[in-house]
Amino acid sequence: MPDPAPFRALLGPAGWREGADAAGFTRDWLDRYGAAPLGVALPRDTGQVAAVMRLCAEQGLAVTPQGGNTGLNGGAVLSAGAQGIILSLARMTRILAIDPVEYTVTVEAGVVLAALHEALGEQGLTLPLHLGSEGSARIGGLIATNAGGSHAMAHGMMEAQVLGLEAVLPDGRVWDGLRALIKDNAGYQLRRLFCGAEGTLGVITRAVLRTRPAPVAQATALLTLPDLAAAVQAGAFLRRRTGEFLSALEFFPELGLALLLRHVPLPRPVETRGPVYLLVELATSIPGMGLEELLEAALADLLEEGSVTDGVVAATGAQRAAIWQLREELPEGQRREGAQIKHDVAVPVGRLPEFVARAGAAAADILPGVRVNPFGHLGDGNVHFNLSPPEGRADFGGLAGALSDAVYDLAVDCGGTFSAEHGLGQSKIALADRLRPGAERDMMRAIRHALDPEGRMNPDKLV
Amino acid sequence: MPDPAPFRALLGPAGWREGADAAGFTRDWLDRYGAAPLGVALPRDTGQVAAVMRLCAEQGLAVTPQGGNTGLNGGAVLSAGAQGIILSLARMTRILAIDPVEYTVTVEAGVVLAALHEALGEQGLTLPLHLGSEGSARIGGLIATNAGGSHAMAHGMMEAQVLGLEAVLPDGRVWDGLRALIKDNAGYQLRRLFCGAEGTLGVITRAVLRTRPAPVAQATALLTLPDLAAAVQAGAFLRRRTGEFLSALEFFPELGLALLLRHVPLPRPVETRGPVYLLVELATSIPGMGLEELLEAALADLLEEGSVTDGVVAATGAQRAAIWQLREELPEGQRREGAQIKHDVAVPVGRLPEFVARAGAAAADILPGVRVNPFGHLGDGNVHFNLSPPEGRADFGGLAGALSDAVYDLAVDCGGTFSAEHGLGQSKIALADRLRPGAERDMMRAIRHALDPEGRMNPDKLV
Structure with a gap:
């Protein structure tokens, strides 16, 4: 019989919540998933995480790690029938070190991405990971889901930013892989394996991440194109022409823009209507690179050859923000329209x-x-x-x-994947079993069982 | 009793070598390792690799995959006492597709890196991986060792270039993970786990790699610095000042240069002697960026503040090549001096x-x-x-x-690793057992056993 008393004793009232006090942790963002846990543990450091994990091992309890609880697939709440706890990293929010010589930052797993952006910005640094939920999403969850976002084409997903990790394993042992190293080939790349593992192998408690010099200039354009094929060709052309500076290429259709403008009163930056729009952004950390001229010249060529029908380059920061707002609020427009299915x-x-x-x-x-x-x-x-x-x-x-x-x-x-950047959580588990190649499924099951033989880490998720 | 007959029958004389015919495959690059194999299999496609693997499974034979056999740690030859075969990818050298719209290339694992560079160059593309052995090293081996080289600071190691993989598993099943995707979060990142696994999980047979627009301009400098601390500070300064263009920062001491010039008659590009030298390179795929002026301005500031004592920016392609030659032949200078220990x-x-x-x-x-x-x-x-x-x-x-x-x-x-970019092979296996954190060793053993329960894949390597 699960006993919350040792958790209460270990963590105190600030670190252990049950029943109504656990609201806000037990259901997922979209309120579709979340069985009632024995309680929610909110440890304040790695030592407490390890102690919580040992208690769970003793009692045979499942453990679901949780960051900002912004996931869309129910990965950070308990599955139906699971008997266990939620282990929230929400109190482990310290930025431990920013090193502007090494271009690294060491954080606890509960740091919110937006807070990290702000702290890095003060030192002229950036972490090139941007997504809609950055005001709530926490680093541990971003690693556990291998988050993507709008800058992955230039800088890779979260895994590409991770240099070192500390994690607590299912038996409560601490794995100290917190090394600030780009090159670290001393056996299997465990630091990569934990990226996207959705909390099934252990609880990420700290991370060392790569940073880069912060951009000092950006150039942003919104283009109208005759079809998606033209957008793909324009993207390839822009890669050639704007090289190292090309930092984002986002697309959306007229329908998405129309739904947004129906529900949210925003101006249209380009006069010519779709069917397809392309947001292009260049960025650089070097002053005086003339990004606007570079982008305008490339767009002039695209307009002349007819693969782009209209376009505007943001002349001010406000215009740039207005263009990004269209892209970022696109999901909100569709949400306000009513029922929807997301893929x-x-x-x-x-x-x-x-x-x-x-x-x-x-x-x-x-x-x-x-x-x-x-x-x-x-x-x-x-x-x-x-x-x-x-x-x-x-x-x-x-x-x-x-x-x-x-x-x-x-x-x-079409040679693609049924899960790109949101992870699998609970909602895609049956889908994954259906569509994953058999050899892939078997390898994943074997790895999971090898590292968590009791099957207590975030059960019914991932595989 | 191992029986070579089925291998002979399957592969024919071009695909199966024994005894003296196997010379060139059975000993490692430095001639330090390599027990005699039953034979060397040289399959010509994935189907033959799978058939070879099934034969090995039937006979209980060990399998050591081999690429260009350029490794320095004995990872691609048989360990003493192992009874098995070498599986060379040397006949699987087809470049299957270069896609300049997607910026991807699909290759068989036996493609030599230099050959790939040449084919990509013809299409205005590049794979940002450069290392001394690129004339012999093959893609499969570069993935299996997660190769590094001089451009990893800007573009990451081999793992950062891998989009998709095909591999044959120990039981002969083919894992088709050959997806040309940056974002592919459908469970554990198996494509990353195979990077640096040194052939212990399966045989990589094909890969999809990311490419980038080829550089059209470079600026290269060689600097003299008062000490390594100044070099580290100069490196951080150059990151800020040259941003996205900074593609290489290589250092070496006066001793290394002196040994090289003692044995190889080359000119000194800078007059002022060390103790430390720094090779700086900027690169861009965008015409007209003025890289030389940017680099010269940054160097002028470094000279003025005294953290750099001398420096020269290459004015011609020949000068650039001469600077790189010093860095690349540095190991050769020390080799000719006589006995050495490499770390x-x-x-x-x-x-x-x-x-x-x-x-x-x-x-x-x-x-x-x-x-x-x-x-x-x-x-x-x-x-x-x-x-x-x-x-x-x-x-x-x-x-x-x-x-x-x-x-x-x-x-x-010092917070570092005993194995950065060469892998472990045979030579670092005892060292790894001594220095690896216990939790890390246990996870690696568990993963290996889970995916190769019979322990036949490249035994006595990695863990």
Whole structure:
């Protein structure tokens, strides 16, 4: 019988919550998942995490690590039937060291990304990871889900920023891999394996991350294009022309923009309407590079050859913010429209037009009139292929499952993945079992069982 | 009793070598390791690799995958007492696809890095991985050892270039993870785990790699500095000032240069002698960026504040090549001097001066007069802390083991690693058992056993 008393004694009232006091930790962001835990542990340091893990081992309890609880797939709350605790890193928020010579930062896992951006900015540094939830998402969760965002095309996902990790293993032992090293090939790359492991191998408690000199100049444009194929070609052209400076290439369709402007009163930066828009951003940490001129010259060539039909380069910081706001609030526009189905998939960049066309046709076959809003990261092929019901209808009429299956199947059929940057959590576990190659599934099961033989780490997630 | 007949029948005379015909495959690059194998398999495609692996499974044979056989630690040849085969990828050398829109290339594992550079160059693309052995090293081996080189500070190690992998598992099953995706978070990052696994989990047969637009301009300088601490500070300064363009920061001491010039007649590019030299390179794929002016302005400031005592910026391609030649042939100078001990370690960049000072003092305590030649990659803290005997002596007088132990211990004590970019192979296996944190060793053993329960994949390597 699980006994909360030792947790209460270990952690005190600030570090252990039960029942109503645990609200805010037990359900996921979208309020779709979350069984009641024995309690929520809020340790204040690695030693307390280890002690909590030992107590769970003694009592045979499951452990679900939780960062900012911003995940969309229910990965950071308990699955139905699991008997265990939530281990929140929300009190481990210290930035331990910023080293401007090494370009590293050492943090506790509970540091919020926006807070880290602010602290780094004061030293002229940046961590090139930007996503919508950065005001709540915590570093440990960003590592555990191998977060992506809009700058992954230039700087890689979270895994590319991780130099060293400290984690507490299922039996309570502390793994000290907190080394500030780019090159560290002393056996398997455990630091990489923990990225995207969604808390199934242990609890990340501290990390050393790479930083870079902060940008001092940016140039941002919004383009209108005749179709997605033109956008892919324009992206390849911009890579050649703007090289090291190209930091973001985001795309969205007219439908997404129209839904947003229907619900949120914002100006249209470009006069010519879609069907496709491309947000382009260049950034540099070097003064005097003339990014605007570089971007304008490239756009002039694209306009002249007709692959871009209209475009505007932001002339002020306010214009730049207005362009980004369209991209960042796109999901909010669709949310306010009513029912929706979200998909986080990726395909090879060159096959984006094929995927979007085929998935759109398949969705329309299943539910005529369904509204398709594919947007995302052109630079890395990650598309949020989100759906709204036909105009005037409140729901998908029981076809949501069939629609999702079609989208995921086609992503895989186009050489892509059914899970790009949001992880699997609980919501994609059956999907993963269906679509993962058998050899891949077997390897993942074997690794998980090898490192957590009792199966107590975040059960019913990932594999 | 192992039976070569099925291998002969499967692979034919071009694909199976025994006895004297296997020379060139069975001993390592430095001729220090390599037990006699039953034979060397040279399959021509993934299907044949899988068939070879099934034969090995049937006969209970060990399998050591081999690429270009350029490794320095005996990882690609059989260990003493192992009964098995060498599986060479040397006949799988096809470049399957270069995609200039996606910036990807798909290759068989046996492609030689220099050949890939050439093919990519013809399309205006580059793979930012450069190392001394690129004329022989093959992609599969570069992945299996997670190769580093001189551009890892800017672009990461080999793992950062890998998008997708195909590998044959110990039981002969083919894992198809050959996806051209930056974002692919559908469970554990198996593609990362195979990087640096040194052939212990399976045989890499194909890979999709990221490419980038090829540089169209470079600016290269060689600087003289008063000490290594000044070099570290200069490196941090250059990062701030030259931002996205900074592609290499290599350092070496006066001793290394003197040994090279003693044995190879080359000009000195800078008049002022060390003690420390720094090679700085900027690169860009954008025309007209004025890299030389940018580098010269930064150097002028460094000279004025006295942290750099002398410097020259290459004015021609020939001067640039001459500067790089000094860095690249540095190991050759020391080799020609006679006996040497090589160490491939890394420490956090900021602790390089401390490590070099302490390790130098410790070495001199053990063997007075020992000549210390620490050189390598200032941008990532990877130092090849190589030793020559005291002037006029032919060997280390039986102290090589004590000297190496001191160097490795101090690297770890300075927050570093005993293995940065060369992998472990056979030569560092005992060292790894001694210096690896216990939790790390246990996780590695568990992973290895989980994926290769019979222990037939490259035994006595890695862990």
